């Protein structure tokens with residue numbers, strides 16, 4: 001029976017339903033601010049939103065969206081290749097290209113469509129894709145569609161990448177190398193300087209998904225490639241509007257003029273309706289704010305460092321260095337669910353991450369920090385984790 005394979009998921013859902021609050025798809029009943037809401041009947045601090053610069057509730061972005069809805073209507077009702085290319089979309093693409101200092105940009109309806117579409121299209125049959133083993137689901141989905149030979153290299157291991165490129169011999173030149181800037185689950189930053197050096201030595205094209213690092217890293221907020229000083233070595237930067245820019249949608253920018261031709265070959269660009277003009281308008285405004293207000297990034301990092309050091313100080317198993325994503329790593333599923341529920345009771349909403357969304361067999365309490373969090377809110381989060389220790393739900397390492 002087709003449905004048999006869903007049994008393990010049904011059992012997991014039943015296990016969750018037996019508990020007080022269900023961590024997956026918990027319903028937000030009210031948004032009070034960028035950092036507070038009412039979730040499953042509880043007023044909570046939002047500490048699992050990817051709203052890195054807190055712009056989802058910015059009055060300027062909201063009024064840009066309202067104005068655009070009044071001017072252009074609620075949706076485009078068509079693909080970019082048909083009736084769905086409005087001036088708003090073109091303006092956003094021009095502004096993205098200018099932000100990155102490159103000639104070419106494509107905007108997509110979601111970040112998923114951007115990374116999936118680019119990774120499905122750039123390399124094809126007879127060519128090779130080398131991707132970091134911990135790549136996002138959208139990248140795995142794309143490379144499976146590509147028809148290219150797929151080789152995974154060890155997470156953030158430039159030597160393993162070099163070894164695999166060396167084995168390819170002449171074929172290394174026709175290779176697409178895919179990495180992320182900040183990895184979404186543990187918040188670790190890719191060693192882009194070393195990865196770019198490997199690419200320079202062996203050839204190939206490098207695509208970096210900056211979904212979690214745009215607006216977060218680099219002197220101008222362009223991401224991990226800017227922070228590592230290797231933007232010239234990156235052929236394609238992909239990203240999303242759903243995190244630092246507080247909206248939805250995705251993009252790819254490139255120094256290569258070929259991007260304008262590739263645009264017409266990306267199925268997730270061609271066969272889907274373009275973004276609503278209101279979404280594009282708020283994204284454009286947020287991109288402007290990101291550039292005009294570097295203080296937001298500074299505030300984000302102050303908060304990130306405070307939370308990281310606070311949790312580390314409690315002896316909790318967090319990642320190797322501060323990051324706007326701070327994950328507490330647990331080994332037991334039931335313990336992770338109990339901790340998530342206890343955090344909700346203490347008024348903190350975080351992401352509970354289970355395999356295969358987590359990069360190993362571990363379970364994560366994934367906190368994401370925003371520039372909009374107050375110092376008091378960060379301290380409340382740390383106190384809630386201290387409560388987990390006091391109640392014996394979690395042990396210091």
Ligand code: PMP
Pocket residue numbers: 110111112113115136138180184209211212240241242243248249250
């Ligand atoms: N790439 C990465 C690394 C991501 O983490 C995500 C979303 N979590 C995406 C792409 C997809 O972006 P979106 O949710 O905006 O579709």
